[in-house]
Amino acid sequence: MTALRTHTRSMKGWWRRHPAYRQYLLREATSVVIGLYALCLLWGMTALLLGPGAHDVWRACVQSLPGRAFHLLALAAFSWHAWTWFRLLPLTVAPLRLGRYRITQTLVHRAALGAWALASAALLVAAAGGLR
Template sequence: MSNRKPYVREMNATWWTKHPFYRFYMLREATVLPLILFTLFVTFGLGALVKGADAWNTWLAFMASPIVIAINIVALAGSLFHAATFFSMMPQVMPIRIKGKPIEKKTIVLAQWAAVAAISLIVLIIV
């Protein structure tokens, strides 16, 4: 057994703030926080819908609050940011080939956005 002390590198709680890559990663992962609130709001809305007209109208009034509207706008922006970063890395994670030829990265990303637009349009028409 050796008498040497092992090297222990210091790591404080804010180590990630010094690297742009990690700051971007933490920002991307933090987009889940407003989405959690949005999900809770919608879940309570479903509960209010089941309880009756009075509960539903109370929930609608709550959703019309400026703070809730701001949280929902931040959640939408966060989810679009998350989708954009996910779509941009998708061609690197899963390169698609047709007849042995790779598809351009831009085509894959645009196809994903087109799918989002088509699904959103279908949901808008149904609702």
């Protein structure tokens, strides 16, 4: 008796077939940059535990030109990642109703973007020295 042979379609280049696949991979690639940024912050917290000398080395590294470039890359990655997730948010939320009114996907998307903008502005004010 011979074994049944089934056709297995090649997955080579699957991500090139549709723009949505490329955007998905780009969003997932931003997770790598976000992970590297988390490691940078972990290094900074470890440097705080090790003392002023280690913390000064970490700060010098972060404030150097490559460190600033990495922070700009991380900002772009965070922004793209957040933007794409906020675009997907209305698709993941069950249809919402407030009384007899239906809350549209556009309103959910705009509310999420507004909350993001408000939180970003609050962090910017806090980083700039706070409200004195």
